[in-house]
Amino acid sequence: MRELTPGDAPAVQRIYSDASVRYLPRMAMTAESAASWLADHVVERHATTRTMYCFGIDHADDLVGVIKLRPDRTSAALSYILRHDVWGHGYATKAVALVLDFASSALGLASVDAKHPP
Secondary structure (H helix, E strand, C coil): CCCCHHHHHHHHHHHCCCCCCCCCCCCCCCHHHHHHHHHHHHHHHHCCCCCCEEEEEECCCCCEEEEEEEEECCCEEEEEEHHHHHHHCCCHHHHHHHHHHHHHHHCCCCCEECCCCC
16 A cells, blocks of 8 residues: 555556446546546645545555545545456455554544445
8 A cells, every 4th residue: 555646647547447436426537537636635645634545555566446534533434446357356455454554543543434335
């Protein structure tokens, strides 16, 4: 898991493809929307009070997904998305475990909620 950079735009576009967003309330990303989305997250990373932590899920130096944590006082909401060709390999499970540890140890959060599309 790692912080995202502007250079991740092509990988983020592949992650937010038609197959991966099928059950989400959003469209697949274009090259331009991926670059803009990443630029917003880089700005958020440097905010004094972060409203979102957004990390890349890496496997063998390949960005295969994105995991987000949105803290709100003593709790947070967690979400993730994986590139469709890496589903079922445990990458999200490992990333969720890391983010839960970060949420409790670094941020001192008491609970984390998540939802799952169909």
